[in-house]
Amino acid sequence: MADFNINVRGVGSVDVIDLHGYLDAHTAPDLENAFNRLINDGKYKVVVNFDHLKYISSAGLGVFMAYVETMRDNKGDIKFSNMKENVYNIFDLLGFPMLYEFFEKEHEAVNKFTD
Amino acid sequence: MLNTGTNSAMAEFSALVDFSKLINSSLDLSLSLNNILLTSLSKFHTTRGLIALTDKNSQLIVKASKGFTPQLLEQFPKVSIHQCSDHEAFAAFMQNTRTVVCREISFSGENRGVIILGSRLGGNEYTNSDLEFLDTLLNLGASAIENSLNFEEMKRLNKDLDTRINQLSSLFDLGKEFSGILEVSTVTRLLTFSIIGQLLVSKYAIITFGQDGYNVLDTKIQADLLENWLGRIKPEDITEPLSLDSAGIDLPEKVELVIPMQIKGETKGIILLGKRINGKEFSRTDIEFAYSVGSLAIISIENSRLFQEALEKQRLEKDLEIARNIQQNLLPKKLPRMKKFEIASYNKSARQVGGDYFDVIKLDSARTLIAIADVSGKGVQAALLMANLQAFLKSMCKKFGEISEATGLINDLVTENIIIGSFITFFWGILDEENSTFTYVNAGHNPPLLLREGTITKLKLGGMILGIIPTMAPYALETVELKPGDALLLFTDGVTEAMSAGGVEYSDERLEELLINYSPNSTSSELIEKIKSDIELFTRGAVQSDDITMLAMKAL
Numbered sequence: 001m002a003d004f005n006i007n008v009r010g011v012g013s014v015d016v017i018d019l020h021g022y023l024d025a026h027t028a029p030d031l032e033n034a035f036n037r038l039i040n041d042g043k044y045k046v047v048v049n050f051d052h053l054k055y056i057s058s059a060g061l062g063v064f065m066a067y068v069e070t071m072r073d074n075k076g077d078i079k080f081s082n083m084k085e086n087v088y089n090i091f092d093l094l095g096f097p098m099l100y101e102f103f104e105k106e107h108e109a110v111n112k113f114t115d
Numbered sequence: 116m117l118n119t120g121t122n123s124a125m126a127e128f129s130a131l132v133d134f135s136k137l138i139n140s141s142l143d144l145s146l147s148l149n150n151i152l153l154t155s156l157s158k159f160h161t162t163r164g165l166i167a168l169t170d171k172n173s174q175l176i177v178k179a180s181k182g183f184t185p186q187l188l189e190q191f192p193k194v195s196i197h198q199c200s201d202h203e204a205f206a207a208f209m210q211n212t213r214t215v216v217c218r219e220i221s222f223s224g225e226n227r228g229v230i231i232l233g234s235r236l237g238g239n240e241y242t243n244s245d246l247e248f249l250d251t252l253l254n255l256g257a258s259a260i261e262n263s264l265n266f267e268e269m270k271r272l273n274k275d276l277d278t279r280i281n282q283l284s285s286l287f288d289l290g291k292e293f294s295g296i297l298e299v300s301t302v303t304r305l306l307t308f309s310i311i312g313q314l315l316v317s318k319y320a321i322i323t324f325g326q327d328g329y330n331v332l333d334t335k336i337q338a339d340l341l342e343n344w345l346g347r348i349k350p351e352d353i354t355e356p357l358s359l360d361s362a363g364i365d366l367p368e369k370v371e372l373v374i375p376m377q378i379k380g381e382t383k384g385i386i387l388l389g390k391r392i393n394g395k396e397f398s399r400t401d402i403e404f405a406y407s408v409g410s411l412a413i414i415s416i417e418n419s420r421l422f423q424e425a426l427e428k429q430r431l432e433k434d435l436e437i438a439r440n441i442q443q444n445l446l447p448k449k450l451p452r453m454k455k456f457e458i459a460s461y462n463k464s465a466r467q468v469g470g471d472y473f474d475v476i477k478l479d480s481a482r483t484l485i486a487i488a489d490v491s492g493k494g495v496q497a498a499l500l501m502a503n504l505q506a507f508l509k510s511m512c513k514k515f516g517e518i519s520e521a522t523g524l525i526n527d528l529v530t531e532n533i534i535i536g537s538f539i540t541f542f543w544g545i546l547d548e549e550n551s552t553f554t555y556v557n558a559g560h561n562p563p564l565l566l567r568e569g570t571i572t573k574l575k576l577g578g579m580i581l582g583i584i585p586t587m588a589p590y591a592l593e594t595v596e597l598k599p600g601d602a603l604l605l606f607t608d609g610v611t612e613a614m615s616a617g618g619v620e621y622s623d624e625r626l627e628e629l630l631i632n633y634s635p636n637s638t639s640s641e642l643i644e645k646i647k648s649d650i651e652l653f654t655r656g657a658v659q660s661d662d663i664t665m666l667a668m669k670a671l
Binding site for chain 2: 024025026028029032057058059060061062063064065066069089090093094095096098099
């Protein structure tokens with residue numbers, strides 16, 4: 001079974017989700033749980049750091065689709081950072097760049113919330 | 116010395132060389148078109164120009180422009196390249212935009228577009244040599260445009276291929292995941308994520324069809340619109356992906372696509388999809404993707420349902436087994452012996468355990484309690500109620516002088532503890548060997564039959580069935596004398612209602628007739644054996660539908 005784990009940490013008023021390993025149909029529910037916990041805690045400003053993510057499938061992408069509306073309805077957002085080229089290509093292929101903001105570095109994404 | 120004519124020819128030549136170098140060094144279509152336009156604008160001193168190229172249907176589409184407002188560009192007519200030279204709308208557009216030159220751009224031996232340029236500043240007309248220069252420019256530019264177009268087409272094909280590969284890997288990913296036994300909610304979530312992630316939709320619904328109609332597993336579509344629509348459609352009407360353009364289909368508002376989820380060609384569910392967020396149409400491969408994911412998911416959902424059913428069935432069987440054990444343990448294993456009476460019993464449970472109960476309890480040296488009951492309902496619930504009844508009965512029978520009073524109390528206890536709608540038919544009595552009497556109370560049970568010298572008496576006296584309402588009026592009791600040779604038969608409705616293969620009941624009449632013809636010399640076990648074999652004969656080939664219990668007694 002492919003490895004996947006999630007770490008959520010606070011950076012000021014923003015929460016950063018670190019993704020490690022393989023995000024596919026099998027591991028998508030873990031990410032879903034992470035988002036549910038953030039929403040329960042009233043935290044809507046989220047940066048997802050993809051630095052250690054090796055692979056993402058469309059089920060993984062679907063999780064971002066499923067939660068972005070809630071975040072935006074509550075004056076927050078989901079922003080992406082530190083994406084490797086192979087992972088970005090999948091986002092690009094499916095047209096995500098017109099719907100989400102992508103940043104090279106995590107702090108740029110975090111600053112976008114606080115500016 | 117060079118004259119000015121030669122100078123300007125040299126300048127034109129070097130401009131063309133620069134242009135050619137630049138334009139052929141790039142595969143970017145807009146860069147190439149921009150270069151052609153900017154070179155033309157600077158050469159001819161005009162402020163506006165546009166290039167339109169043909170699409171698949173030879174229609175002209177503006178690809179680059181300078182100096183046109185968006186409003187002006189919108190007026191560009193929908194014309195085919197073959198018509199533009201003498202098309203009225205085209206001439207009108209040129210007049211409105213004060214453009215005066217229109218030259219064709221051709222490559223691969225075909226006209227593939229036009230360049231349109233505005234009038235020259237200062238009012239000079241375009242000279243023949245100007246137009247020759249423009250044609251040379253376009254000839255040089257044409258191959259660059261062609262290369263760029265081919266490159267774009269290749270990029271598009273590559274992207275299509277990447278999308279297809281991505282969809283296939285998603286399918287593979289889901290296929291792996293769905294192959295296990297999953298909860299329906301898990302399958303639904305994965306299906307939803309894959310579809311909204313892959314196709315970029317935010318309005319969707321996932322519906323399954325079962326025997327009890329439809330079941331909305333997940334939806335982001337207004338509930339009343341959806342239910343209204345679902346009320347009107349039949350699963351068998353949706354056998355292939357249907358879009359808004361499909362003939363003869365109306366879709367709920369904001370839904371653009373309906374994808375059936377099929378097992379062996381039968382539609383077991385549907386996926387409704389709204390507009391894509393990126394504004395693109397659903398392509399054939401998108402639809403194929405949704406259809407494939409849906410098919411994987413519905414098989415997984417069906418497996419999950421079958422698995423749950425099997426579990427439920429297993430649980431029920433277990434439940435029945437427990438009930439059967441409880442029931443069997445409540446029945447006496449051995450009947451007490453009496454001096455003046457001889458007694459025999461028979462009990463056979465149906466597969467679906469009912470609630471027949473009987474007991475024979477020695478109270479003291481002279482008196483023996485006999486009871487028979489039928490608890491309504493089945494399974495563990497009936498068995499537990501029966502256990503309650505036995506507990507009440509055993510604790511009560513030794514304390515109370517009169518069983519009529521005890522019956523009233525048992526009824527109150529049962530009524531308090533019973534689930535609404537359940538009840539117990541109950542008959543009990545005390546055999547007294549000293550006085551040769553039988554004192555009984557019948558609480559709604561099939562009347563036991565007392566046989567004396569070929570005549571049957573039914574023991575009916577008593578009162579209400581147990582468990583319906585608290586005791587209002589006291590139960591009646593009756594004492595009958597028993598003479599040697601008298602026989603008494605207690606039974607449950609499993610005997611008289613035993614069903615033949617043809618659906619006919621065994622009946623009270625048949626039982627009574629058999630009893631009357633029963634030889635006074637045979638024992639009570641012989642009587643039971645005789646009734647049993649007669650029932651077996653009568654019900655041959657049918658499944659036993661209810662418990663059968665008999666208790667026979669003979670005065671010696």
